[in-house]
Amino acid sequence: MSEQKRSWFQRLKDGLKKSTSAISDGITGIFTKAKLDADTLDDLEDLLITSDLGVGVAAKLTEVLSKDRFDKEITGEEVKEILSSEIEKILTPVAKPLIPSPEHKPHVILMAGVNGAGKTTTIGKLAKKYKGEGKSVMLAAGDTFRAAAVEQLQVWGERTDVPVVTKEIGSDAAALAFEALDRAVRENVDVLLIDTAGRLQNREELMDELAKVVRVIGKKLDGAPHDTVIVLDATTGQNAVHQVEVFQKMAKITGIIMTKLDGSARGGVLVACAEKFGLPVHAIGVGESIEDLQPFDPKEFARTLVGAE
Known part of the structure; x- marks a missing residue:
């Protein structure tokens, strides 16, 4: 990773610190049990909504967890990995730089x-x-x-x-x-x-x-x-x-x-x-x-x- 890329990643990490700690600490606090159950899923959905991800996204993310891991053992770190993967799927199609076209003048x-x-x-x-x-x-x-x-x-x-x-x-x-x-x-x-x-x-x-x-x-x-x-x-x-x-x-x-x-x-x-x-x-x-x-x-x-x- 280049120095410029690393410094931007560090700025992003620093910039999102408040959002990260709210979600990350919340997940750590919720997933203290060995198995994923209805109560932990409800708590996670509430956390995601209060973290401004929106009701639709919160429902989508908890549904993925429920489908794959319900009543199975899961750690907070595993939850974060699954959530980051699912959020990335939502974000990837919309990540498009603003590049002026040379065909337009101006x-x-x-x-x-x-x-x-x-x-x-x-x-x-x-x-x-x-x-x-x-x-x-x-x-x-x-x-x-x-x-x-x-x-x-x-x-x-x-x-x-x-x-x-x-x-x-x-x-x-x-x-x-x-x-x-x-x-x-x-x-x-x-x-x-x-x-x-x-x-x-x-x-x-x-x-x-x-x-x-x-x-x-x-x-x-x-x-x-x-x-x-x-x-x-x-x-x-x-x-x-x-x-x-x-x-x-x-x-x-x-x-x-x-x-x-x-x-x-x-x-x-x-x-x-x-x-x-x-x-x-x-x-x-x-x-x-x-x-x-x-x-x-x-x-x-x-x-x-x-x-x-």
Whole structure:
């Protein structure tokens, strides 16, 4: 294992520490008996639900255990191995990096999510990544109602040396998206990342605004946006599932990036989202540094989450 790979694995392990200890300690506490019985299965299902894996995933995992090992001797470590294997099966089909296609010029990525989820920071990190790969990148500050969001994106633009298209605060977001796309086409840019507003409390207004942005982009460039990615904050737990449902109605979400997995014991919600929506999970963030946003590895995540050695 390379030094870079090992250091990322260590960051993932450190980041998921709270989630891991909640699940791992819970399993150790439950599986003190020699044989697997109905009571231990109920306790395990409750543990998985309270660890934000969701009711569907919890039922699926306990059913696998029940089918194979009911009334047989089993240890906590064996349970962790079985759970990590089953969680990996849920996650593997959705682990897909966000790779801009050279066939699209520009490849347009629309970023959605509620305020505070880490959307603008994620855009900055992606810009740095793509620039490092030799691609030309442009950013569009489409959250035109929040000066802080525009300023934050401008800081990322300076830091990564990529242009940022802005308009005055309160401007029409769709008009800004159109201008940014027009400029990106003219300048032959490889990747255009568009920020959007995330005011869930004004759902109807936000829905109309996002839908308008998507419409305008599609009229300007056939097939755009090529990706519509929702950024989710893991610390919100099951609310992250609700956010995907809400944003799916506003724009056709094509993928997920989950941030702040280091912030709480609620990392299991990524599994719940994967099982419920089947959307690609492009990357996960376990810290503030640029290196802490990495492509999603289902095996590492599953084993780390349940504390399988």
